[in-house]
Amino acid sequence: MRWTRRACAVLAIGVLPLSACNREPPEVPATHDVQGDWVDTGRYAACTVRPTTEATCGALEGFDVSRCDTGSLAGIPGDGIYTMLYRLDAESPGIGAGSFRVSADGSLDSFRGVKPAQRQVDADTFFLSSTRTQGTSTTLRNSVVGCRAEGNRLYGCYVNCRDGSISGAGTFVAERWARRAGEAEASGLRLVSESFVEGGLPVDVYVTQGHAYVVSIPDGTEPGGLTVYDVSNPEAPVFKKWISQPNDNYWNGVWAKGNALYVASASTGVVVFDITNPASPQLVKSVSSGQGGRVDVHTVFVEGERLYAMSPGPSPRTFIYDIQKPTEPRRLGDYGEVGAGSNPQVGYPHDALAFEGMLYINHWSGGYVMVDVSDPANPRKVGAYTYPYATSHANAVGKFGDRRIAFEGGENWGAHLRVLDVTDPAQPKRVGEYKREENASIHNMVLKGERLYIAYYHHGVRVLDVSEPESPREVAYYNTYRETDPGRGESFYEGAIGMRVPGDGYVYVIDTSRGLLIFPEP
Numbered sequence: 078m079r080w081t082r083r084a085c086a087v088l089a090i091g092v093l094p095l096s097a098c099n100r101e102p103p104e105v106p107a108t109h110d111v112q113g114d115w116v117d118t119g120r121y122a123a124c125t126v127r128p129t130t131e132a133t134c135g136a137l138e139g140f141d142v143s144r145c146d147t148g149s150l151a152g153i154p155g156d157g158i159y160t161m162l163y164r165l166d167a168e169s170p171g172i173g174a175g176s177f178r179v180s181a182d183g184s185l186d187s188f189r190g191v192k193p194a195q196r197q198v199d200a201d202t203f204f205l206s207s208t209r210t211q212g213t214s215t216t217l218r219n220s221v222v223g224c225r226a227e228g229n230r231l232y233g234c235y236v237n238c239r240d241g242s243i244s245g246a247g248t249f250v251a252e253r254w255a256r257r258a259g260e261a262e263a264s265g266l267r268l269v270s271e272s273f274v275e276g277g278l279p280v281d282v283y284v285t286q287g288h289a290y291v292v293s294i295p296d297g298t299e300p301g302g303l304t305v306y307d308v309s310n311p312e313a314p315v316f317k318k319w320i321s322q323p324n325d326n327y328w329n330g331v332w333a334k335g336n337a338l339y340v341a342s343a344s345t346g347v348v349v350f351d352i353t354n355p356a357s358p359q360l361v362k363s364v365s366s367g368q369g370g371r372v373d374v375h376t377v378f379v380e381g382e383r384l385y386a387m388s389p390g391p392s393p394r395t396f397i398y399d400i401q402k403p404t405e406p407r408r409l410g411d412y413g414e415v416g417a418g419s420n421p422q423v424g425y426p427h428d429a430l431a432f433e434g435m436l437y438i439n440h441w442s443g444g445y446v447m448v449d450v451s452d453p454a455n456p457r458k459v460g461a462y463t464y465p466y467a468t469s470h471a472n473a474v475g476k477f478g479d480r481r482i483a484f485e486g487g488e489n490w491g492a493h494l495r496v497l498d499v500t501d502p503a504q505p506k507r508v509g510e511y512k513r514e515e516n517a518s519i520h521n522m523v524l525k526g527e528r529l530y531i532a533y534y535h536h537g538v539r540v541l542d543v544s545e546p547e548s549p550r551e552v553a554y555y556n557t558y559r560e561t562d563p564g565r566g567e568s569f570y571e572g573a574i575g576m577r578v579p580g581d582g583y584v585y586v587i588d589t590s591r592g593l594l595i596f597p598e599p
Contacts, residue, residue, distance in 0.1 A: 113465030122224035178566025265553025277301035337403030
């Protein structure tokens, strides 16, 4: 740590004792909330996975369903999209979210993003198994079996196989996706244009100079990239340009300042484009960590004359750049949590927002971290907020009277909006919440005045009145998710994913299947 190096330098004049050397700065205590997005109530089903000495890994015969209520499986809807939660059988169970799709004739079936290699869905059996190759020689197989059904919910067991050996096994709960009872397609939001994005899977958008810049990540064999639209008339966007690079196209985040566009790249850090001609971005350079080698930047954020780049690896940290010359970012410093990259509980920086000298970092399993960046060369952690099974993913911060309020959300089964009072960053406290059904996750959010705009995956776009932060109140919505759209049912992370409210009177939303959707502000 920098402070230790500086302190040890003065030993020669006898100011500090030797014990001060090689010591990490004291850990800032975190506020731990016992209420997480998910509560472990134990195994979801009575089935088990047989050892591979008794049956082939992933085969139907590899599951013991003798204690299951297989007769109830006749009542589970056999046509539709299910989101699901996996619970690993372990002393400290891990969890993960997923999805599958089944259809009456099997033509639309999807599991783990591919068509199942084997399926048996009938009155007393529910079995899906997918197989794929990793690299040139590794075979992966994933299988699920139903144990009992209750209404639109299916409970069962899963197994993950690697080259015929069990790599993970446990139970799951899956729920047939359906729009909330009584909701229409929309209330308070009116769709004025929709533009399908051709390249990759669209995930984020930034709007400036009358143009929308949409970034995509690879989708199967389709590369990701950057799609440019002229939105000077938001009701009639005009496609202008598509940009992709052969070995660098996992582009997950985008921001701009002046004539510079910053794209978060999983391969080369921050890709800088000159948008002096906004319809035709010109590549300037890629800005990595300054340490050499590949660097993965997942998201970017600009405040004033600073650019923040959140990197999950190879050494998880947030990089801070000076952008007084927008197309020439100059590195000022970086912040990394102790243990990041080696301790899974610490997590990694997924997203962040800077506000009045403070950087609010969504540090995935490590929770929500608050860092004083008034001196960018020496960022200083001042507080943290954690909760069980955290997947802290996105946030927004604003002033409400004398209070500083943060809105935080994760990205998993049950992930929802938390409202935190962070006036004293050393003692953040939860003061409110906003929840939808647990079988879908919240994603990105934008705070404009007393309105919070949320991209809520399957739940579409949600607009909240947060004038009373303790009691967020929904005032408008648009259900972007339609089962008939291409690619639905392939992932838990589908639907409304990215969002901008640039102040031109419109809301710009990215849906993973439908592309760029534009609405007048409500």
